[in-house]
Amino acid sequence: MTDAPRPAERSWWLEEALALPEFAGPEAPALQGDTTADVVILGGGYTGLWTAWFLKEREPDLDVVLLESDICGGGPSGRNGGFCEGWWDRIRDLRQTYGDADAMELLMTAGRSPNEIGAWCEANGVDAWFRHGGDLAVATNPMHEGAWDGTLEAARALGVESEYRVLSREQVQERCASPRFGGGLLIHDAATVHPARLARGLRRVLLERGVRIHERTTVTRLGMGARAVAETALGSVEAGEAVIGLGAWATWWKAFKPRLTVRGSYIVVTAPAPERLADMHWTGGEAIRDLRASIHYLRTTPDGRIAFGLGGLQPDFARRIDHRYDYDARFTRRVADDLYRMFPNFEGIATDSAWGGPINVSGFTMPFFGSLGRGNVHYGFGYTGNGVGPSHLGGKILAALALHAEDGLTRLAVVTRKPKRFPPEPIRSPGVLVANAAIRRKDDLEDDGRRVGPITRFVARLPRRLGYNLGPR
């Protein structure tokens, strides 16, 4: 077993970005005193940042204040794997959950985001390493060969099969020669980004556009009257409209707790070894994932590193989002072991650092958006590990809701359809823990070529039987 990799300061991405003045500065001091605004945004992740961007796009004179408890991008938005995609990989669940017409609309609308993010970076001088290399889902055991048939069937039913291409084992090896990879499914319309550079670049551009950003400012209470009041330790913001983009931290909110649960995901990044990547032909910038329910996701960086993540982990009961989500030696050691198992030719290349973050999970594995109170407090979360591309659409939706614009965005099924509830405590936490453990056990046994027992299989499939889009079918 490898040594536990060094804990990064939030993430390797943020360490890299914050060393550069264009992503570090200028200052966004903590809120001091009471102020007013047209819109107050809670949370400086992609959702809050894109909402501010689209508000200013639609109404340049709007006075927007954004409050972030850490630094912008300090949460998952600056820590993620940087897979920047629409919902093509979820086509089967989308049809089942929303029906064909709504599924199609969601696919097409979210499908625009990756390219629009790339174009935004270009237009605003943000070098976020945007690379359009496609998303490659690979089989890592015989059980997963052909697991994409259901996706292709759904794609044919909606007439969008040209978005996908099945690759044989040989074709996968031509793109990335891991001894563990079998055949796979390529989704053309997907990219990778440097997640922290994207978040911090958004922050810079918003400051230039006159958005008032206050970092290290925790909202302790949101008053929901005719005007919303965001209270913090040293001041408050009173605004006509409020937008809540708190990601996993929204689970603290009584109104959202039944519809969100939190899991951890952990990433390790290696030292640069571009020659080893070239040896295994992984030079096309593909975002690669396996077909486990607790997925491995992996991508390269321009200087030849592998960033390798594992999802679906849960630090014990972890009902609170604490330091265990930032770093967990046991989990990161496990992730590093999996990396070298998948890429034995990286043996001898050290891991540079490791980190984790909380994933906000919704029952349909899709984000949901809406309004509360007197219709002037708007929210959006539940991206379930796929928020880099969809939060761009989320920003469009939330800007439309905050401006009370009745348009196609506010009629999307992720706004109109109620999200699925999780069971209440005390069933919920142990239930999630047990189902999660069974899902991971099933995945691990299948990857090791071992038999999955009937109890593990039954429990792993329970979430699906109960109507959640979670775990194996």
Ligand SMILES: Cc1cc2nc3c(=O)[nH]c(=O)nc-3n(C[C@H](O)[C@H](O)[C@H](O)COP(=O)(O)OP(=O)(O)OC[C@H]3O[C@@H](n4cnc5c(N)ncnc54)[C@H](O)[C@@H]3O)c2cc1C
């Ligand atoms: C390890 C990891 C890997 C991931 N990999 C991918 C990937 O490859 N592709 C993908 O699409 N998605 C990925 N995701 C998911 C993706 O990062 C999220 O969906 C996305 O960043 C959500 O953005 P957000 O703005 O909604 O939330 P966040 O980024 O969580 O932002 C919420 C912000 O609210 C702040 N906050 C919390 N409480 C308060 C308060 N009281 N007052 C003020 N501010 C507060 C937090 O500090 C945080 O900055 C990953 C997530 C993790 C953790």
